[in-house]
Amino acid sequence: MKTPMIAIVATVLLVLGGTAISAQQDKYTLKTPSGVAFSDFRGYEDWQVVSSAQTDEVLKVIVANPTMINAYKTGIPANGKPFPEGSKIAKLQWKPKKSTEAPFAVNVPETFTQAFFIEKNSKRFPKSAGWGYALFNYDAKADVFAADAAPDDCGHTCHTAVKAKDYIFHPYQKR
Amino acid sequence: MTRKSLRTIAIVAAVLATLGSTALSAQDRYTLKVPNGLAFSEFRGYEGWQTVAISQNEKLVSVIVANPVMINAYQAGVPGNGKPFPDGAKMAKIHWDPKKNQYFPDTTVPGALHDVDFMVKDSKRFPDSAGWGYAFFRYEAASDTFRPATVADNPPQANDAKCGFACHTIVKTKDYVFTDYAKR
Numbered sequence: 001m002k003t004p005m006i007a008i009v010a011t012v013l014l015v016l017g018g019t020a021i022s023a024q025q026d027k028y029t030l031k032t033p034s035g036v037a038f039s040d041f042r043g044y045e046d047w048q049v050v051s052s053a054q055t056d057e058v059l060k061v062i063v064a065n066p067t068m069i070n071a072y073k074t075g076i077p078a079n080g081k082p083f084p085e086g087s088k089i090a091k092l093q094w095k096p097k098k099s100t101e102a103p104f105a106v107n108v109p110e111t112f113t114q115a116f117f118i119e120k121n122s123k124r125f126p127k128s129a130g131w132g133y134a135l136f137n138y139d140a141k142a143d144v145f146a147a148d149a150a151p152d153d154c155g156h157t158c159h160t161a162v163k164a165k166d167y168i169f170h171p172y173q174k175r
Numbered sequence: 176m177t178r179k180s181l182r183t184i185a186i187v188a189a190v191l192a193t194l195g196s197t198a199l200s201a202q203d204r205y206t207l208k209v210p211n212g213l214a215f216s217e218f219r220g221y222e223g224w225q226t227v228a229i230s231q232n233e234k235l236v237s238v239i240v241a242n243p244v245m246i247n248a249y250q251a252g253v254p255g256n257g258k259p260f261p262d263g264a265k266m267a268k269i270h271w272d273p274k275k276n277q278y279f280p281d282t283t284v285p286g287a288l289h290d291v292d293f294m295v296k297d298s299k300r301f302p303d304s305a306g307w308g309y310a311f312f313r314y315e316a317a318s319d320t321f322r323p324a325t326v327a328d329n330p331p332q333a334n335d336a337k338c339g340f341a342c343h344t345i346v347k348t349k350d351y352v353f354t355d356y357a358k359r
Binding site: 044045046047048049051052053054055056059060061063069092094096099101102103104105106107108109112115140161162169170173174175 | 221224225228238240269346354357358359
Protein backbone atom coordinates (compact mmCIF):
# COMPACT_ATOMS: atom_id res chain seq x y z
CA MET A 1 0.00 0.00 0.00
CA LYS A 2 1.27 3.38 -0.94
CA THR A 3 1.92 5.68 2.04
CA PRO A 4 -0.33 8.69 1.74
CA MET A 5 1.51 11.95 1.22
CA ILE A 6 -0.19 13.45 4.22
CA ALA A 7 1.31 10.79 6.53
CA ILE A 8 4.83 11.52 5.23
CA VAL A 9 4.38 15.23 5.71
CA ALA A 10 3.00 14.64 9.21
CA THR A 11 6.00 12.44 10.12
CA VAL A 12 8.50 15.00 8.83
CA LEU A 13 6.78 17.77 10.76
CA LEU A 14 6.80 15.65 13.93
CA VAL A 15 10.54 14.99 13.62
CA LEU A 16 11.30 18.65 12.93
CA GLY A 17 9.07 19.70 15.80
CA GLY A 18 10.80 17.29 18.16
CA THR A 19 14.21 18.63 17.17
CA ALA A 20 13.15 22.22 17.74
CA ILE A 21 11.75 21.38 21.16
CA SER A 22 14.78 19.41 22.31
CA ALA A 23 17.20 22.13 21.15
CA GLN A 24 15.58 24.72 23.37
CA GLN A 25 15.41 23.80 27.06
CA ASP A 26 12.62 25.35 29.10
CA LYS A 27 14.68 26.22 32.17
CA TYR A 28 11.57 27.29 34.02
CA THR A 29 10.46 23.65 34.43
CA LEU A 30 13.49 22.95 36.67
CA LYS A 31 13.30 22.52 40.45
CA THR A 32 15.96 22.19 43.16
CA PRO A 33 16.22 18.90 45.15
CA SER A 34 13.98 20.38 47.84
CA GLY A 35 11.47 21.76 45.38
CA VAL A 36 12.28 25.45 44.82
CA ALA A 37 11.25 26.13 41.22
CA PHE A 38 13.28 28.11 38.70
CA SER A 39 9.93 29.56 37.62
CA ASP A 40 9.64 31.32 41.02
CA PHE A 41 12.25 33.69 39.58
CA ARG A 42 10.75 34.15 36.11
CA GLY A 43 11.86 37.44 34.58
CA TYR A 44 15.15 37.69 36.52
CA GLU A 45 16.91 38.44 33.24
CA ASP A 46 15.42 41.94 33.38
CA TRP A 47 15.67 42.79 37.08
CA GLN A 48 17.50 45.92 38.26
CA VAL A 49 21.08 45.92 39.51
CA VAL A 50 21.77 45.84 43.23
CA SER A 51 25.54 45.47 43.11
CA SER A 52 28.39 43.50 41.62
CA ALA A 53 31.26 41.38 42.89
CA GLN A 54 34.28 39.60 41.50
CA THR A 55 37.05 37.20 42.35
CA ASP A 56 39.93 36.08 40.10
CA GLU A 57 37.67 33.35 38.68
CA VAL A 58 34.17 34.84 38.70
CA LEU A 59 32.33 38.02 37.68
CA LYS A 60 28.99 38.47 39.47
CA VAL A 61 26.04 40.80 39.10
CA ILE A 62 23.39 40.91 41.81
CA VAL A 63 19.89 41.87 40.63
CA ALA A 64 16.53 41.98 42.44
CA ASN A 65 12.83 42.07 41.64
CA PRO A 66 10.83 45.31 42.02
CA THR A 67 9.55 44.37 45.52
CA MET A 68 13.07 44.00 46.80
CA ILE A 69 14.48 47.05 44.95
CA ASN A 70 11.70 49.20 46.44
CA ALA A 71 12.53 47.82 49.91
CA TYR A 72 16.22 48.68 49.45
CA LYS A 73 15.24 52.23 48.45
CA THR A 74 13.20 52.71 51.64
CA GLY A 75 16.31 51.89 53.66
CA ILE A 76 15.96 48.14 54.26
CA PRO A 77 17.84 46.37 55.80
CA ALA A 78 19.99 49.16 57.33
CA ASN A 79 16.88 50.62 59.03
CA GLY A 80 16.46 47.37 60.96
CA LYS A 81 13.38 46.24 59.03
CA PRO A 82 13.28 42.92 57.18
CA PHE A 83 12.68 42.57 53.44
CA PRO A 84 8.96 42.02 52.69
CA GLU A 85 7.33 38.81 51.50
CA GLY A 86 7.82 38.33 47.78
CA SER A 87 11.34 39.81 47.75
CA LYS A 88 13.53 37.96 45.26
CA ILE A 89 17.19 38.40 44.47
CA ALA A 90 19.53 36.71 41.99
CA LYS A 91 23.30 36.47 41.75
CA LEU A 92 24.39 35.84 38.15
CA GLN A 93 27.91 34.52 37.61
CA TRP A 94 30.22 34.50 34.62
CA LYS A 95 33.69 33.19 33.96
CA PRO A 96 35.81 36.24 33.08
CA LYS A 97 38.03 36.85 30.07
CA LYS A 98 40.41 39.67 29.20
CA SER A 99 38.77 42.08 26.79
CA THR A 100 40.47 41.90 23.40
CA GLU A 101 38.86 45.16 22.28
CA ALA A 102 39.15 47.65 25.12
CA PRO A 103 42.11 50.06 24.88
CA PHE A 104 43.01 49.20 28.50
CA ALA A 105 43.25 45.95 30.53
CA VAL A 106 39.80 44.91 31.71
CA ASN A 107 37.94 41.69 32.49
CA VAL A 108 34.53 41.13 30.91
CA PRO A 109 32.10 38.18 31.04
CA GLU A 110 33.02 35.18 28.90
CA THR A 111 30.74 32.25 29.78
CA PHE A 112 27.65 32.33 31.94
CA THR A 113 28.04 29.69 34.68
CA GLN A 114 25.51 29.94 37.51
CA ALA A 115 22.34 31.60 38.78
CA PHE A 116 21.87 31.79 42.56
CA PHE A 117 18.39 32.76 43.79
CA ILE A 118 16.87 33.71 47.15
CA GLU A 119 13.20 34.42 47.82
CA LYS A 120 11.34 35.61 50.92
CA ASN A 121 8.32 33.49 51.84
CA SER A 122 7.94 33.07 55.59
CA LYS A 123 5.25 30.39 55.33
CA ARG A 124 7.23 28.22 52.95
CA PHE A 125 10.65 28.68 54.53
CA PRO A 126 10.05 29.10 58.29
CA LYS A 127 13.22 27.24 59.27
CA SER A 128 15.55 29.58 57.37
CA ALA A 129 14.23 32.94 58.56
CA GLY A 130 11.77 33.11 55.66
CA TRP A 131 14.34 32.81 52.89
CA GLY A 132 14.38 30.01 50.32
CA TYR A 133 17.59 29.33 48.38
CA ALA A 134 18.18 27.81 44.93
CA LEU A 135 21.18 27.26 42.70
CA PHE A 136 21.07 26.40 39.01
CA ASN A 137 24.25 25.63 37.06
CA TYR A 138 24.54 26.52 33.40
CA ASP A 139 26.36 24.30 30.92
CA ALA A 140 27.35 26.64 28.10
CA LYS A 141 28.34 23.87 25.65
CA ALA A 142 24.98 22.14 25.87
CA ASP A 143 23.10 25.41 26.52
CA VAL A 144 21.19 23.84 29.42
CA PHE A 145 20.59 24.66 33.05
CA ALA A 146 20.50 22.02 35.82
CA ALA A 147 19.62 22.28 39.50
CA ASP A 148 22.66 21.97 41.76
CA ALA A 149 22.69 18.81 43.88
CA ALA A 150 23.59 20.63 47.10
CA PRO A 151 20.79 20.94 49.66
CA ASP A 152 19.09 24.35 49.64
CA ASP A 153 19.83 25.09 53.28
CA CYS A 154 23.54 25.54 52.55
CA GLY A 155 22.68 29.06 51.41
CA HIS A 156 21.09 29.85 54.75
CA THR A 157 24.02 28.45 56.72
CA CYS A 158 26.34 30.82 54.90
CA HIS A 159 24.00 33.79 55.02
CA THR A 160 23.67 33.71 58.82
CA ALA A 161 26.93 35.71 58.79
CA VAL A 162 24.73 38.69 57.87
CA LYS A 163 21.70 37.90 60.04
CA ALA A 164 21.67 41.57 61.15
CA LYS A 165 21.09 42.58 57.50
CA ASP A 166 18.14 40.17 57.13
CA TYR A 167 20.58 37.57 55.76
CA ILE A 168 21.47 39.60 52.65
CA PHE A 169 25.14 40.35 51.96
CA HIS A 170 24.88 43.03 49.30
CA PRO A 171 23.74 46.60 49.95
CA TYR A 172 22.04 48.56 47.17
CA GLN A 173 24.94 50.32 45.50
CA LYS A 174 24.82 54.09 45.02
CA ARG A 175 24.77 55.13 41.35
CA MET B 176 4.72 94.34 68.87
CA THR B 177 7.52 94.45 71.45
CA ARG B 178 11.16 94.86 70.67
CA LYS B 179 11.76 91.40 72.19
CA SER B 180 9.22 89.58 70.02
CA LEU B 181 10.60 91.27 66.92
CA ARG B 182 14.03 90.00 67.83
CA THR B 183 12.60 86.48 68.34
CA ILE B 184 11.02 86.59 64.89
CA ALA B 185 14.32 87.69 63.37
CA ILE B 186 16.18 84.82 65.07
CA VAL B 187 13.59 82.26 63.99
CA ALA B 188 13.73 83.58 60.41
CA ALA B 189 17.52 83.33 60.39
CA VAL B 190 17.40 79.76 61.69
CA LEU B 191 14.83 78.79 59.07
CA ALA B 192 16.88 80.39 56.30
CA THR B 193 19.95 78.42 57.39
CA LEU B 194 18.02 75.16 57.58
CA GLY B 195 16.46 75.86 54.19
CA SER B 196 19.76 76.43 52.45
CA THR B 197 21.22 73.30 54.06
CA ALA B 198 18.36 71.21 52.70
CA LEU B 199 18.76 72.78 49.25
CA SER B 200 22.47 72.02 49.15
CA ALA B 201 21.68 68.35 48.31
CA GLN B 202 22.58 68.44 44.62
CA ASP B 203 20.03 67.88 41.86
CA ARG B 204 22.29 65.97 39.48
CA TYR B 205 19.72 66.31 36.71
CA THR B 206 20.46 70.04 36.38
CA LEU B 207 24.05 69.29 35.25
CA LYS B 208 25.14 69.62 31.65
CA VAL B 209 28.42 69.15 29.84
CA PRO B 210 29.24 72.61 28.39
CA ASN B 211 28.17 72.44 24.72
CA GLY B 212 27.34 68.80 25.31
CA LEU B 213 24.81 66.44 26.84
CA ALA B 214 22.66 67.05 29.91
CA PHE B 215 22.50 64.59 32.79
CA SER B 216 18.70 64.81 32.51
CA GLU B 217 18.82 63.13 29.08
CA PHE B 218 19.59 59.92 30.96
CA ARG B 219 16.96 60.29 33.67
CA GLY B 220 16.02 56.93 35.15
CA TYR B 221 19.34 55.20 34.43
CA GLU B 222 19.41 54.08 38.07
CA GLY B 223 16.74 51.51 37.19
CA TRP B 224 17.95 50.38 33.75
CA GLN B 225 18.65 46.73 33.04
CA THR B 226 22.10 45.21 33.16
CA VAL B 227 24.02 44.65 29.93
CA ALA B 228 27.19 43.33 31.58
CA ILE B 229 29.84 43.93 34.20
CA SER B 230 33.55 44.65 33.81
CA GLN B 231 36.41 45.18 36.18
CA ASN B 232 40.10 45.83 36.45
CA GLU B 233 42.39 46.83 39.30
CA LYS B 234 41.32 50.46 39.21
CA LEU B 235 37.55 50.34 38.78
CA VAL B 236 34.48 48.12 39.00
CA SER B 237 31.78 48.80 36.46
CA VAL B 238 28.26 47.78 35.62
CA ILE B 239 26.91 48.62 32.18
CA VAL B 240 23.16 49.26 31.96
CA ALA B 241 20.90 50.31 29.07
CA ASN B 242 17.44 51.77 28.50
CA PRO B 243 14.59 49.58 27.18
CA VAL B 244 15.16 50.71 23.53
CA MET B 245 18.74 49.51 23.69
CA ILE B 246 18.04 46.31 25.67
CA ASN B 247 15.36 45.36 23.11
CA ALA B 248 17.86 45.95 20.30
CA TYR B 249 20.47 43.76 22.02
CA GLN B 250 17.86 41.01 22.45
CA ALA B 251 16.95 41.27 18.76
CA GLY B 252 20.60 40.54 17.90
CA VAL B 253 22.04 44.05 17.44
CA PRO B 254 24.95 44.65 16.82
CA GLY B 255 26.02 41.03 16.12
CA ASN B 256 23.51 40.85 13.25
CA GLY B 257 25.20 43.78 11.53
CA LYS B 258 22.39 46.22 12.27
CA PRO B 259 23.00 49.47 14.17
CA PHE B 260 21.34 50.41 17.44
CA PRO B 261 18.22 52.54 16.82
CA ASP B 262 17.86 56.24 17.61
CA GLY B 263 16.88 56.62 21.25
CA ALA B 264 19.20 53.85 22.43
CA LYS B 265 20.94 54.96 25.64
CA MET B 266 23.46 53.26 27.87
CA ALA B 267 25.30 54.06 31.07
CA LYS B 268 28.50 52.74 32.55
CA ILE B 269 28.59 53.12 36.31
CA HIS B 270 32.08 53.03 37.84
CA TRP B 271 32.94 52.41 41.47
CA ASP B 272 36.23 52.28 43.34
CA PRO B 273 36.88 48.64 44.21
CA LYS B 274 36.99 47.49 47.81
CA LYS B 275 37.53 44.14 49.52
CA ASN B 276 34.38 42.37 50.64
CA GLN B 277 34.45 42.30 54.45
CA TYR B 278 33.06 38.74 54.56
CA PHE B 279 35.01 37.15 51.71
CA PRO B 280 38.54 38.59 51.43
CA ASP B 281 39.10 37.17 47.93
CA THR B 282 36.05 39.03 46.64
CA THR B 283 36.03 42.61 45.39
CA VAL B 284 32.81 44.62 45.62
CA PRO B 285 31.92 48.21 44.70
CA GLY B 286 33.17 50.90 47.06
CA ALA B 287 32.54 54.62 46.53
CA LEU B 288 30.85 55.71 43.30
CA HIS B 289 33.51 57.10 40.93
CA ASP B 290 31.76 58.31 37.77
CA VAL B 291 28.88 57.67 35.41
CA ASP B 292 29.42 57.62 31.63
CA PHE B 293 26.60 57.88 29.11
CA MET B 294 26.03 57.26 25.39
CA VAL B 295 22.95 58.16 23.38
CA LYS B 296 22.12 57.39 19.75
CA ASP B 297 20.65 60.36 17.89
CA SER B 298 21.66 60.37 14.21
CA LYS B 299 20.42 63.89 13.53
CA ARG B 300 22.14 65.45 16.50
CA PHE B 301 25.48 63.63 16.27
CA PRO B 302 26.11 63.04 12.56
CA ASP B 303 29.87 63.57 12.96
CA SER B 304 30.29 60.74 15.48
CA ALA B 305 28.27 57.97 13.80
CA GLY B 306 25.11 59.04 15.59
CA TRP B 307 26.44 58.61 19.12
CA GLY B 308 26.71 61.36 21.72
CA TYR B 309 28.90 60.86 24.79
CA ALA B 310 28.91 62.31 28.30
CA PHE B 311 31.02 61.67 31.37
CA PHE B 312 30.12 62.87 34.87
CA ARG B 313 32.58 62.53 37.74
CA TYR B 314 31.21 61.86 41.23
CA GLU B 315 32.92 63.43 44.25
CA ALA B 316 32.11 61.28 47.27
CA ALA B 317 33.37 63.85 49.82
CA SER B 318 30.80 66.43 48.75
CA ASP B 319 28.24 63.91 47.39
CA THR B 320 28.10 65.81 44.10
CA PHE B 321 28.51 65.11 40.40
CA ARG B 322 30.35 67.40 37.96
CA PRO B 323 30.97 67.20 34.21
CA ALA B 324 34.36 65.59 33.61
CA THR B 325 37.08 67.78 32.08
CA VAL B 326 40.23 67.32 30.03
CA ALA B 327 42.00 66.74 33.37
CA ASP B 328 39.99 63.55 33.96
CA ASN B 329 40.74 60.11 32.59
CA PRO B 330 39.65 59.62 29.85
CA PRO B 331 39.85 63.38 29.08
CA GLN B 332 36.56 65.07 28.27
CA ALA B 333 36.39 68.17 26.07
CA ASN B 334 33.38 70.43 26.05
CA ASP B 335 31.37 68.53 23.48
CA ALA B 336 29.58 65.21 23.13
CA LYS B 337 32.35 63.50 21.16
CA CYS B 338 34.78 62.59 23.91
CA GLY B 339 34.17 58.87 23.54
CA PHE B 340 34.11 58.70 19.77
CA ALA B 341 37.85 58.48 19.16
CA CYS B 342 38.13 55.55 21.53
CA HIS B 343 34.99 53.74 20.42
CA THR B 344 36.01 53.58 16.76
CA ILE B 345 37.97 50.44 17.73
CA VAL B 346 34.58 48.69 17.75
CA LYS B 347 33.11 50.40 14.70
CA THR B 348 31.84 47.03 13.42
CA LYS B 349 29.77 46.67 16.61
CA ASP B 350 28.15 50.09 16.07
CA TYR B 351 30.79 51.64 18.37
CA VAL B 352 29.62 49.74 21.45
CA PHE B 353 32.21 47.70 23.36
CA THR B 354 29.93 45.80 25.72
CA ASP B 355 28.11 42.65 24.62
CA TYR B 356 24.80 41.71 26.23
CA ALA B 357 25.89 39.00 28.70
CA LYS B 358 23.89 35.76 28.57
CA ARG B 359 21.98 34.98 31.78
